[in-house]
Amino acid sequence: MKTYNIAAVPGDGIGVEVIEAGIQVLKALAQRAGTFALNFKQFDWNSDNFLKHGHYIPEGGLEELKTFDSIFFGAVGALNVPDHVSLWGLRLPICQGFDQYANVRPARVLPGVKSPLHNGHEIDWVVIRENSEGEYSGNGGRVHRGLPEEVATEVSVFTRTGVERIHRFAFELARTRPRKHLTLVTKSNAQRHGMVLWDEIFYEVAKDFPDVKVDKELVDAVTTRMVLKPSTLDVIVATNLHADILSDLAAALSGSLGIAPTANLNPGKRFPSMFEPIHGSAFDITGKGVANPIATFWTAAMMLEHLGEPAAARQLMSAIEAVTEAGVHTPDLGGTATTRQVTDAVIELIKR
Numbered sequence: 001m002k003t004y005n006i007a008a009v010p011g012d013g014i015g016v017e018v019i020e021a022g023i024q025v026l027k028a029l030a031q032r033a034g035t036f037a038l039n040f041k042q043f044d045w046n047s048d049n050f051l052k053h054g055h056y057i058p059e060g061g062l063e064e065l066k067t068f069d070s071i072f073f074g075a076v077g078a079l080n081v082p083d084h085v086s087l088w089g090l091r092l093p094i095c096q097g098f099d100q101y102a103n104v105r106p107a108r109v110l111p112g113v114k115s116p117l118h119n120g121h122e123i124d125w126v127v128i129r130e131n132s133e134g135e136y137s138g139n140g141g142r143v144h145r146g147l148p149e150e151v152a153t154e155v156s157v158f159t160r161t162g163v164e165r166i167h168r169f170a171f172e173l174a175r176t177r178p179r180k181h182l183t184l185v186t187k188s189n190a191q192r193h194g195m196v197l198w199d200e201i202f203y204e205v206a207k208d209f210p211d212v213k214v215d216k217e218l219v220d221a222v223t224t225r226m227v228l229k230p231s232t233l234d235v236i237v238a239t240n241l242h243a244d245i246l247s248d249l250a251a252a253l254s255g256s257l258g259i260a261p262t263a264n265l266n267p268g269k270r271f272p273s274m275f276e277p278i279h280g281s282a283f284d285i286t287g288k289g290v291a292n293p294i295a296t297f298w299t300a301a302m303m304l305e306h307l308g309e310p311a312a313a314r315q316l317m318s319a320i321e322a323v324t325e326a327g328v329h330t331p332d333l334g335g336t337a338t339t340r341q342v343t344d345a346v347i348e349l350i351k352r
């Protein structure tokens with residue numbers, strides 16, 4: 001029997017609650033399938049330990065993480081640690097260190113969930129976010145701190161290799177979808193170097209995918225199209241920062257940030273990939289037992305898919321959809337269900 005070793009990094013806030021729920025659901029699935037096993041190891045890399053020991057990832061931590069088949073990640077961020085410190089201390093070293101260059105963010109209005117759009121049922125998108133460079137390169141600096149002449153730079157870095165591989169990935173993914181439609185999103189009217197490179201490489205790569213229909217939109221304009229004409233979009237490829245912003249909009253239009261999943265993929269599988277809900281730590285509801293675990297379950301389905309267990313992934317997705325359709329909703333979706341109740345409902349369906 002195939003056994004997958006999964007590193008669980010719950011992190012901060014509701015990350016702890018949703019990862020615990022996700023592990024229970026995944027264990028139920030493996031038990032039900034009987035054809036594969038999942039071995040979880042917990043890593044207590046979080047902001048409390050950062051404040052005690054001065055680091056998120058201990059010496060040799062990334063080396064150890066490398067030996068796992070996948071990383072199941074909750075959230076990072078705490079009120080008493082600056083966000084850029086926690087992000088660059090935990091999440092980005094994994095994404096960038098493991099070359100997880102393709103960030104995949106599907107958006108769809110699940111059955112029983114209400115979109116703020118009257119035509120929300122038309123939403124069926126995948127936002128592909130470049131995840132290794134661009135605006136998140138960390139390239140820049142500050143001089144003359146605190147003085148009137150202080151200067152800070154934040155330089156986006158776009159490499160031919162980085163841009164070409166994300167476009168290829170997006171085309172490959174678009175090709176597997178019924179509509180086979182890929183929209184390139186940049187801001188190449190105002191940003192005439194990096195963004196123009198993005199556009200050029202996109203059309204070079206497009207030649208290898210004649211079966212994929214393409215079009216192009218500026219990032220500001222695509223927000224209106226997402227809201228007004230959702231059915232005209234299918235797969236979207238955009239830079240690290242642009243896709244970060246668009247994926248929050250996509251999540252909100254799909255009903256809640258509490259259902260939005262994400263996969264940080266190293267497509268060549270040289271390093272483990274990382275799966276996480278988009279929502280973050282959510283201090284306002286931490287410890288109340290009402291965090292929506294659906295984003296984590298959906299991300300778990302993406303993990304199973306990536307591991308090579310598509311049947312289990314499909315089974316999990318149908319259980320999720322049956323539960324949302326039945327109206328077992330946490331408060332973010334307008335319901336009164338707890339994390340526990342949603343989790344139990346999903347497990348119940350898996351066992352059946």
Ligand code: IPM
Binds near residue numbers: 087244278280
């Ligand atoms: C996301 C988040 C992160 C990001 C934050 C927490 C830095 O917004 O995954 O979308 O911008 O990458």
Ligand code: MG
Binds near residue numbers: 244245248
């Ligand atoms: Mg974001």
